Ligand code: PEP
């Protein structure tokens with residue numbers, strides 16, 4: 001089944017997006033007052049947004065921060081949306097939130113990152129939505145666990161929700177990066193393969209945590225053929241009660257959209273096709289070499305595993321790992337490879353090399369036992 005023809009997920013037109021257009025969700029992190037919502041909505045009017053967003057109940061990582069205005073703000077949000085003729089969305093994390101949203105006529109709901117990570121919470125939301133035809137946006141979980149994300153989508157599907165959109169908002173990471181939440185693009189791209197047809201949009205605001213890289217992340221999402229964007233926009237970001245550093249003014253939002261280069265997934269001319277072919281075969285040849293070299297590297301690791309076992313030396317050699325990382329990062333820098341990338345690649349290579357050493361070492365033990373305790377040469381030992 002191709003993504004575009006999947007009957008499971010209605011096309012973006014079902015969300016009111018013109019054919020070929022993008023789903024655009026914009027609005028403040030939090031609903032703060034009727035005036036703030038109305039002013040932001042008016043600023044966004046005419047910018048082509050599909051949905052006006054605002055958080056009513058704010059999930060805060062630590063207590064003591066602004067936790068949202070709660071139920072009274074539902075009316076403000078609905079009114080701000082009506083004023084500019086755009087449907088409105090807010091985050092739900094409990095049965096009570098869902099019930100209140102439905103009662104007040106909130107058009108679209110979203111499940112936040114902290115909720116997607118908890119199957120009990122998602123199930124409670126899904127149960128509260130059974131039999132209701134309301135669209136739901138599902139953010140990725142805080143941790144880079146694609147199954148939790150897919151599980152949340154499935155729970156909502158089983159409750160009968162058809163209009164679902166996945167929102168990529170980045171992932172918490174133990175290594176420090178320029179992002180508030182590391183994008184780890186391979187995860188949303190995997191999601192597209194594993195849940196064919198689900199519209200996928202990107203939330204650069206929560207990935208970046210500041211306005212500095214928003215344009216670059218939004219552009220990357222467009223280049224990866226995401227179906228839309230969710231961006232935090234506030235009439236007066238500096239005064240915002242939550243996520244002040246990452247919100248755009250409506251004018252900045254429009255400028256960001258205007259600056260995006262839109263690309264097409266298909267090739268048109270013979271010249272394009274020929275050039276693609278040339279560069280792709282160059283990449284294919286390089287990849288064959290990379291694979292061959294990795295195979296050879298692992299063969300050396302196996303030989304090493306046998307030797308270390310025979311000599312009774314530990315497979316993991318303290319100091320060597322750091323030395324590998326440091327020297328490879330330095331070499332990588334000379335050919336424009338990012339430190340973070342080289343580190344990640346070598347973490348995987350080193351881990352796999354240890355596994356090969358371990359397995360090869362076991363054959364020494366087995367053959368040693370078979371030979372009545374005497375350790376013999378193995379095929380890796382040539
Ligand atoms: C939000 O959209 O304001 C929000 C809290 O997002 P997330 O769940 O992605 O952290």
Ligand code: MN
Nearest residue numbers: 029232242243
């Ligand atoms: Mn926010």
